[in-house]
Amino acid sequence: MTSTLDHPTLVAPTSVSSTALRVTFQGVGRSFDGREVLRDVDLEVTPGEVVAILGPSGCGKSTLLRSVSGLDQPSAGRVLIDGTAVNGLDTRCAVAFQEPRLLPWQSVARNVSLGLPRGTDRASGSARVAELLELVELDAHRDLRPREISGGMAQRTSLARALARRPGVLLLDEPFGALDALTRLKMQDLLLDIHGAYPTTVLLVTHDVDEALQLADRIVVLGRPDDATAATVTQLLTVQGARPRIRNDEALGRMRSSLLASLGVDAHRH
């Protein structure tokens, strides 16, 4: 499998109907029990764009992402998808979490089919699942249970499940955060392949600066401005260059230092 992941043979999607959707944050704020976590987040994500969200742990990255999927409601402002406000659970989105969150009692294939939109007929549903399993290179493992596969395979299953609903917006909350370094690099390549095959809008939360630089069109840094309690957008960078990018490119290096500095890390030590 290593070799095929290195040189991916892409499956041409037979029936892509997903259209990438625009996501707009308008003055989004969120407080929990009077404690303000996020405030005044304004951001426009264009259709098909990959935007990475960076920020220290606990600054509200997941909360921001949950406001797009409708798993959480902002206490101020609103989020629009394709011009309409998110109100309750939004089926135009699909989520992959940091943990795979697969049903332990179902096979890999059945877990993927959980992501199919309601009302998908059986034949097109199983064709879709087969196609996705091939894309994430799990077709040989379709009948295994989650406990029988590795962490990387489980995370690929979770990605395939998210793609099953042909989301207009793909929300990834530190999807590779728990994987070992090598697997993580392979998963990043896979994500680029997926985005090539299904060019949807991607919001990717990560705490890995290099991952953001490798994958994103733009990078949003969430942080708390001096002596503020709530986090907001403190930096918005556009990353130049077609992907896959040379990992030790000089321009990327400068961006990397600046990002690390804004996250409060001394870049010369890393």
Place this chain on the structure above:
Amino acid sequence: MSTDSSLDTREATPTSTSGSRIPGSALGRIGLGALVPLLVLALWQSATSLGWVTSAQLPSPASVYSAAVDLIERGELATHIGISTQRVLVGFAIGAVLGLGFGALVGLSRLADALLGPTIGAFRAVPSLAWVPLLILWMKIGEDSKITLIAIGAFFPVFTTVYLALRHVDKNLIEAGRAFGLKGIKLLTTIQLPAVVPAIFSGLRLALAQAWLFLVAAELIASSMGLGFLLTDSQNNGRIDRLILAIILLAVIGKATDALVGLAERWAVKRWA
């Protein structure tokens, strides 16, 4: 597949997790399990034939066996066993179904929990045998009072395990289900119920043991048939051979029904956990 060489090989099957394996698989296990009962039988035989105890204290295995043959020939043993098993199964079924229903209701609905939780908790605090006099007063000494008592005994283990298991279903899994558009009944049948299937089976197993316990209690106190009746009746008539026979039968039948539920439990854990 080098990235996946860290393949998670933890398996759920009990045989592979227990460190040292018992030789000879299933047959070997049965053989080993029978070892201690056979030793006890041998000890019992020697105790009676070597005169360590008098036959008034402990009759020999052979006389217990002939007591069994005698009861079989009179057709009484089948009646005792039949009626006891029937009571256990009916009471267990009623208690288990009610336990499942109430456990699911109280475990899933905050409102039902607030409304019923304290009351059910108070009922559980009553030692179940305290119901006996009341049940007999209300329902006389018929089948109803016994089956009700057994159902009460079977209800609580099922109720408690289902309720607690539903409360502890992985919040992350439920959130993932919601994120993929599941809600209400669909969420229940796709995630919450499957997640508690193993717990349901262990609850059923406990409930079955309780059902046998309460059967004996009910039959000891008031009945004219059944294994519990055989116990009291033999005690009153000084028939210690029959008394021991009844105990052995309770052990064997109880163990057999437990093994059946145990099989179902193992299947459920393999399928659902």
